[in-house]
Amino acid sequence: MSGLRGTHLRLYGALGLALVLVLAAVLAVRHGQHRAPAARPALPHTTVEVSSSRCGRGWSSPVPGVQVFDLHNTSDAPAEVYLEDPTSQAVYGEVEDVGPGTTRPLTVRLGKGTYAFKCVPDDADAATGPTVRLDRGHGGPGAAPVTEHDLIPPALAYQKWVGGGLDETVQLTKDLQDAIDRGDLTAARKAWLPAHLQYERLGAAYDAFGDADAAINGTDAGLPDGVRDRGFTGFHRIEYGLWHGQSAGALRDPAAGLVKAVTALRDSWAQARMDPAQLGLRAHEILENTVQFELTGRTDYGSGSNLATARANVDGTREVLSRLRPLLATRYADLPGLTRELDRAGHTLDGFRTPSGWTPLDLLTRPQRETVDATMDDLVEHLASVATICDPRRTV
Secondary structure: OOOOOOOOOOOOOOOOOOOOOOOOOOEEEOEEEEOOOOOOOOEEEEEEEEEOOOOOOOOOOOOOOOEEEEEOOOOOOEEEEEEEEEOOEEEEEEEEEEEOEEEEEEEEEEOEEEEEEEEOOOOOOOOOOOOEEEEEOOOOOOOOOOHHHHHHHHHHHHHHHHHHHHHHHHHHHHHHHHHOOOOOOOHHHHHHHHHHHHHHHHHHHHHHHHHHHHHHHHOOOOOOOHHHHOOOOOHHHHHHHHOOOOOOHHHHHHHHHHHHHHHHHHHHHHOOOHHHHHHHHHHOOOOOOOOHHOOOOOOOOOOOOOOHHHHHHHHHHHHHHHHHHHHHHOOOOHHHHHHHHHHHHHHHHHOOOOOOOOOOHHHHHHHHHHHHHHHEEEEEEEEHHHHOOOOOOOOO
């Protein structure tokens, strides 16, 4: 991920939250004649009021199936809106930031069950609307809300694991520095990759690393003098030098700077505080950034190790999910499928590791590249559901 982080987006995954239904047109052939594609059937719409005093008003004729609720905020404050089971509080759909006087759509599939809208205004208590019951049909999946309190134990466990990972990163960067200091650039090239991959496995903590991440793992993006800019530091600065013929003397200061930065981060980590609310989002972003930066080669400064970095990011994602598993086990029905997707991604990437090193991206055949892209894209899509489920929600 190399210091380049994606924008934090609200994600709506396979859970059925803010479900988007894509209907395929059918081309019929009768008596040798081609008919035009069938028109998409119009979904039923129901206007529902969003306010503290009249939350959910307007939904009086419930029907099963896919439908759209037009959420109209009649109050003077923005609000989040959930469609939930009023007893279990399992969420079936949600829309954020419905502004005063505005209307936002919520598309869901409803079946047999009990439903109610919950309106959660900014700086005010939540209000639950009338209960609506359906006695037929098959609805989309729901999940019990996750609160910030729920996320504190997994965040603390993950933070402790990161501390151990930083200890190892310090040692591996010192090995890299030692090789450069003694002028053995062949050994330095061998030492660079293990040190870099160990840091990459700590992906979910990048936000908590702050400016230290840019110093340790930044790129030359946006720097006036590019790879020659004094602000270009860390792993990728050393990578550029090692694979572009720079001398050991030219790399001694960057190596010393890297060790200093990693050591300072390790020493300050015990006082750092990760935001528990970000843990689920980062589980998705680690590999989203991998697809964006590693699988495009944008972070390759000569080592050709993007696939190795992608593999380390898969490992890092697995570490995050292992801490979130107790929350996901009762909320995400396809958790076993996600685990299989992680295994498949790891196995696919491992296929490009040879006794002489990792295959560079530009040496992949077209079928190999398509396999890697498809595998990682599928995994990122599944991880969007983790981000959705683990996004903390107010319940009162």
